[in-house]
Every structure is written in C-alpha cells, then in structure tokens.
Amino acid sequence: xxxxxxxxxxxxxxxxxxxxxxxxxxxxxxxxxxxxxxxxxxxxxxxxxxxxxxxxxxxxxxxxxxxxxxxxxxxxxxxxxxxxxxxxxxxxxxxxxxxxxxxxxxxxxxxxxxxxxxxxxxxxxxxxxxxxxxxxxxxxxxxxxxxxxxxxxxxxxxxxxxxxxxxxxxxxxxxxxxxxxxxxxxxxxxxxxxxxxxxx
Amino acid sequence: xxxxxxxxxxxxxxxxxxxxxxxxxxxxxxxxxxxxxxxxxxxxxxxxxxxxxxxxxxxxxxxxxxxxxxxxxxxxxxxxxxxxxxxxxxxxxxxxxxxxxxxxxxxxxxxxxxxxxxxxxxxxxxxxxxxxxxxxxxxxxxxxxxxxxxxxxxxxxxxxxxxxxxxxxxxxxxxxxxxxxxxxxxxxxxxxxxxxxxxxxxxxxxxxxxxxxxxxxxxxxxxxxxxxxxxxxxxxxxxxxxxxxxx
Numbered sequence: 316x317x318x319x320x321x322x323x324x325x326x327x328x329x330x331x332x333x334x335x336x337x338x339x340x341x342x343x344x345x346x347x348x349x350x351x352x353x354x355x356x357x358x359x360x361x362x363x364x365x366x367x368x369x370x371x372x373x374x375x376x377x378x379x380x381x382x383x384x385x386x387x388x389x390x391x392x393x394x395x396x397x398x399x400x401x402x403x404x405x406x407x408x409x410x411x412x413x414x415x416x417x418x419x420x421x422x423x424x425x426x427x428x429x430x431x432x433x434x435x436x437x438x439x440x441x442x443x444x445x446x447x448x449x450x451x452x453x454x455x456x457x458x459x460x461x462x463x464x465x466x467x468x469x470x471x472x473x474x475x476x477x478x479x480x481x482x483x484x485x486x487x488x489x490x491x492x493x494x495x496x497x498x499x500x501x502x503x504x505x506x507x508x509x510x511x512x513x514x515x
Numbered sequence: 516x517x518x519x520x521x522x523x524x525x526x527x528x529x530x531x532x533x534x535x536x537x538x539x540x541x542x543x544x545x546x547x548x549x550x551x552x553x554x555x556x557x558x559x560x561x562x563x564x565x566x567x568x569x570x571x572x573x574x575x576x577x578x579x580x581x582x583x584x585x586x587x588x589x590x591x592x593x594x595x596x597x598x599x600x601x602x603x604x605x606x607x608x609x610x611x612x613x614x615x616x617x618x619x620x621x622x623x624x625x626x627x628x629x630x631x632x633x634x635x636x637x638x639x640x641x642x643x644x645x646x647x648x649x650x651x652x653x654x655x656x657x658x659x660x661x662x663x664x665x666x667x668x669x670x671x672x673x674x675x676x677x678x679x680x681x682x683x684x685x686x687x688x689x690x691x692x693x694x695x696x697x698x699x700x701x702x703x704x705x706x707x708x709x710x711x712x713x714x715x716x717x718x719x720x721x722x723x724x725x726x727x728x729x730x731x732x733x734x735x736x737x738x739x740x741x742x743x744x745x746x747x748x749x750x751x752x753x754x755x756x757x758x759x760x761x762x
Contacts (some may be wrong), residue, residue, distance in 0.1 A: 319746045319753075322623075322660050323668030323705040335665065337625075344705070346625055346665035348745050361749065362551065362663030364569055366628075392569045392632040422630055444663065498749055500754035505565060 317352050317500065319361075320345040326358070333358055350498050354387035361498045365391045365473040367425045369416050374438065374471030375427070377410045387412065387427060389473045391441070395425035402430045411438065411477065413469050433469060436479030439490050443474035445497035449490065456503060460489045463510035485513050518693050521679035527690070529558075534684045536673065536733050540652065541744040543661045551662025552746070555654040558595075559644035559685060564654035566662040569677040572574050582626035584633050587617040591640045612648045616655060619701050619710045625665040634664060645688035646674050652701050652711065657741050661748070667739050670710055672701035673733025682722060684729040690750035698723070700730035704738040739753070 320326065327343040328337055331457060335347045335358045353505065367373075367389070375395060379386035384398040385406055397406075397414060406412060414430035441449060450457050460485040461468055465481030468490075478486050489510055496502055521528055531537070536660050537558030545551035549565035556562075572578040589612040593602060605613075616636070624634065636658065638651045649672040656670045675684045678694030696716030702709055709727075716728065 319749055321669055321742050321745045322666040323703070323720055324742075332531065336633055339667070344667070346667065347663055349663075350659050362661065364550070364663070392629060394571075442663075496752055496756065499753050501756055505756070 316354065317350050319348070319498075320351040320358070321348050322346055324351075326351060327356075331356065335360055359447075359498070360444040362442055363444040363472055365389070366499050367391055367393055367395070367419045367423060368472070369419055371416045371472035372413055373416060373427075373473040374411065374413050374433070374468075374469060374475035374477055375473075377408055377412065380406070380408055387414070389425065389471075390443075390475055391425075391473055393423040393425055397427040397429050397430050401426075401428040404430065404432060406430070408434060411436075413471065413477070433477050433479075436467070436477050437483070437487070439476045439478060439487055441474050441476060441490065441494035442497070443472070445494055446470060446474060448470055448502070449476070449496040451503065456493065456506065459503070459506055459510060460486055460493075463514060464489070479493050482514070485510065488513075516527065519689060521690055521693060522681065527678075527683065527687075529687060533681055534732065535748055536685045537687065539737055539740055541657060541737075541740045542747075543657050543744040544748040545552070545561065549658070549662070551658045551660070551664070553657035553661060554649050555653045555657070557646065557650040557653070558685075559642060560640070560647055560650045561642040562638060562640050562647065562650045562654045564636060564638045564651070564658040564661040566634065566636050566655075566658040568662070568664070569629035569632035570635070572631055572633040578631050578633075581630050583624070583629040583631075585620045585624055585636065586633055587613045587620065587636045587638065587655065588674055589613045589616060589638045589640075589648070591643060591647070595640045595643045612651065615711055615713070616652055619652060619670055619747075620655065620659065620666075622710050623666045623668050623670055623703060624659065625667070626694070628665055634659075643688075645686055645691040646699065649699050649701065653737055653741065657744055660741075660745050668705040669738065670701055671704055671734040671738040671741060672699060672711060672746050673698040673730045673737060675729040675733070677716065677718060677722060677726075682725045682729065684733045696722075696726075698726045698730065700727065700734065702731065702734050704707075704735060711741055 375387035412428040417428040466486035551566040678690040701711030
C-alpha cells in the first residue's frame with residue numbers, strides 16, 4: 316500500500332537506510348514529500364529539482380560557445396559543460412541537444428559527452444522526479460505514447476521532454492497528464508485508455 | 516485612547532479561552548510559478564509564501580561551496596495593516612524576521628545535499644493582526660516541503676505570552692500591543708526542539724515555563740494542519756484514481 320508522507324514523518328522504528336530518507340535516534344524518517352511504498356520500503360519523491368547523476372541522458376540548451384567547448388543549461392542548479400573533445404559535431408548558441416552525463420565532480424559541475432542536436436520539435440517540461448514514471452517499467456509508459464501517436468520522443472532525466480512529429484498535440488497532452496498524475500496508481504491503464512479514446 | 520479591556524467576563528477580547536488558538540487554515544501548492552508555495556490564514560492574518568530552489572546562487576559571492584544558502588525575505592505589503600501606510604520595502608523589523616526565519620529553516624533543511632546553490636523563501640504578509648512571524652514561519656515551512664526540498668521536519672510554531680495578568684496562547688494584535696509579554700516560539704514537532712524563541716516584556720521563570728508549554732500545545736495543532744495541507748494537494752487526484760492520500 317502506498318501513502319503520501321511529509322518531511323519528518325516516521326517510516327520505520329528501526330534504522331533502515333532509504334533513499335530520500337534519513338535515520339536518527341534509531342528510527343527512519345522521510346526527508347521529503349513523497350509516496351511511501353510500505354511493502355517494498357521505497358520512497359518516491361513527488362516534487363523536486365534535478366540533481367545531476369553520472370550516466371543520465373539530459374536535454375540541454377547551448378548557452379555559450381567557448382573555445383574549448385560549450386556551456387549547456389540543463390535546467391538544474393548546476394551548469395554543464397560539453398568539451399570539444401567529447402563531440403565531433405559543431406553546435407550553435409541556442410541549440411537544443413541531448414547528451415549523456417560523463418562526470419559530476421564534488422562541487423557538482425557536470426561534464427557531458429555523446430551529444431546530438433535535436434532539430435525542430437518542441438520541449439515539454441515535467442517535474443524531474445516524475446521522469447521515471449513517464450518512462451515506466453521497461454519503457455512501457457513512454458512506448459504507449461510513442462505507439463499511439465507516432466511522435467518521436469526523447470526523454471531527458473532533467474525533466475525536459477523533446478517531442479517531434481506524429482500526433483504531437485496528443486503526445487503533449489499525454490505527457491502533461493502523466494506528469495500531473497504521476498503519483499497515482501493505475502496510471503498505465505488510464506493512459507492506455509486516454510490515448511485510445513483521443514487517437515482519432 | 517484608553518487602554519482596552521483585555522478580559523471581558525473571563526474571556527479574551529475575541530471570546531477565546533486562555534489556551535485557545537485562533538482559527539488556522541493552511542493550503543499548499545497555491546502558486547504555479549513557484550517551485551513550492553503555501554497560503555496561511557491565522558485568525559485575521561493572511562500570509563503567502565513561495566519557494567524557489569535549490570537554484571543557482573545569484574549573486575555569486577556568498578555562495579557556500581559545501582551547502583545551499585537558505586535566503587528568506589519576509590515582507591509586509593503596503594496594505595497589510597489597518598492604516599494602509601502605503602510604504603513598502605524592507606525595514607529593520609522585516610530584516611530581523613527574515614534573519615530569524617532563515618536560521619530556523621537552515622536547522623532542518625538538508626543543505627549539504629545542494630552545494631553552491633540558493634534556496635529562496637519569499638513570504639508576504641497580506642493582512643496583519645498580531646503573530647505574523649509565526650504565521651510566516653508556518654507558511655514558509657509548508658512551501659519548502661511543497662517544493663520537494665529535503666528537510667528533517669516541517670517546522671511549526673505558536674506564540675504565547677501574558678495579557679491582562681493571565682498566561683495565554685496565540686496573542687492577537689490587541690493583546691500583543693497592550694499585554695505584558697509576547698513570546699513567539701518555533702519548534703521541530705518531531706524532536707520537540709525549539710528553533711525560534713524571542714521575547715518582549717518581562718516574565719518570571721515559572722511564567723516562561725508556562726508559556727513554552729502553551730506554545731508547544733499550539734504548535735502541535737498547527738503541525739497537523741500543515742501535514743494535512745501538504746497531503747491534500749495530491750488527495751483529489753489520488754481519490755479520482757481510486758486511492759487515498761491519507762491512509
């Protein structure tokens with residue numbers, strides 16, 4: 316069973332480490348407002364900004380073209396840098412790119428690699444902590460949207476979702492609906508119905 | 516103007532019992548442009564809080580390489596008081612309250628998770644009737660939790676003091692202006708630690724102990740309302756989906 320918990324709420328009377336929680340005085344507490352899955356002892360945040368993690372793919376905007384590379388805005392408190400050594404392509408100011416986070420140092424400066432330009436299309440912003448729900452188990456949720464709309468979708472772990480072509484109107488509203496209801500149960504079935512009903 | 520009677524027929528000016536809180540209403544997630552927000556009505560006080568962050572620390576100087584800086588800006592709007600003074604902008608009192616609230620939040624926010632960033636808490640008092648700093652504390656705490664900022668607790672508070680010779684909970688404007696003492700207290704309900712405590716007036720040691728006791732009782736009630744407000748944000752959608760947020 317899942318329930319919403321708030322910061323300081325007790326999750327366990329024993330010290331059990333849990334992501335987004337903390338232990339104090341032999342008990343475990345939540346540090347965030349989130350969904351607590353008691354059965355699997357998991358805490359999933361509902362809100363929150365993006366914290367860069369090595370290996371994540373993020374969608375960024377080139378904000379500065381420097382001699383050695385590019386400064387990229389990844390909609391985080393922390394800036395990212397794409398070195399010329401990490402890419403064969405040339406980018407321009409304002410370009411939208413998808414790239415992988417190669418490294419995050421102790422002060423959370425981000426280095427990117429494996430960058431590719433995203434031409435045309437549009438960007439929808441979702442709450443970063445809800446991106447896993449948008450992807451779904453084994454990409455089940457995002458595939459539902461892709462198959463039902465024919466839209467090309469690139470998901471940035473930083474909450475930026477790039478959409479291009481197909482039934483882009485339906486894809487946009489589907490992504491926004493998933494973002495809006497990410498913490499509810501039975502979402503996959505409801506989305507399947509939503510896309511089916513609105514396909515035309 | 517004569518000093519008003521603070522006790523009429525054994526009841527306070529607004530009819531409350533000695534240990535009775537004014538009606539408090541808390542709503543979370545009321546602003547769509549902020550990362551987190553809250554609106555609190557506390558008696559006739561109306562306070563709104565908005566949180567942005569963790570975000571880039573601008574200006575760069577003052578940035579802490581090891582943790583986030585919590586920056587609180589408490590402000591009273593030009594129309595919040597009965598004389599509608601029309602003057603706006605920070606004054607010494609609002610700078611003091613901003614600093615004091617900053618210290619409260621820095622005690623519970625897990626700032627070391629976000630080095631070099633800023634977490635901005637903006638609190639505006641739309642209508643003031645005594646006890647605004649506690650209402651502000653309450654709203655700011657809910658806004659921080661609503662923004663998904665990791666914290667050890669949602670802080671709550673209540674002021675207590677002495678008016679008309681009696682120890683009372685939650686002073687209204689009249690009781691604050693004409694009473695003998697006012698003690699706003701902010702706590703972490705989980706650990707029962709006191710995170711804010713200021714005092715106007717003179718009290719005996721025994722009276723201070725009574726005041727702390729009264730404030731704790733009040734703060735605990737407020738804490739329940741804060742938690743409910745945070746959960747209610749999601750309750751509607753969850754019940755539409757066939758679940759409850761409050762199980």
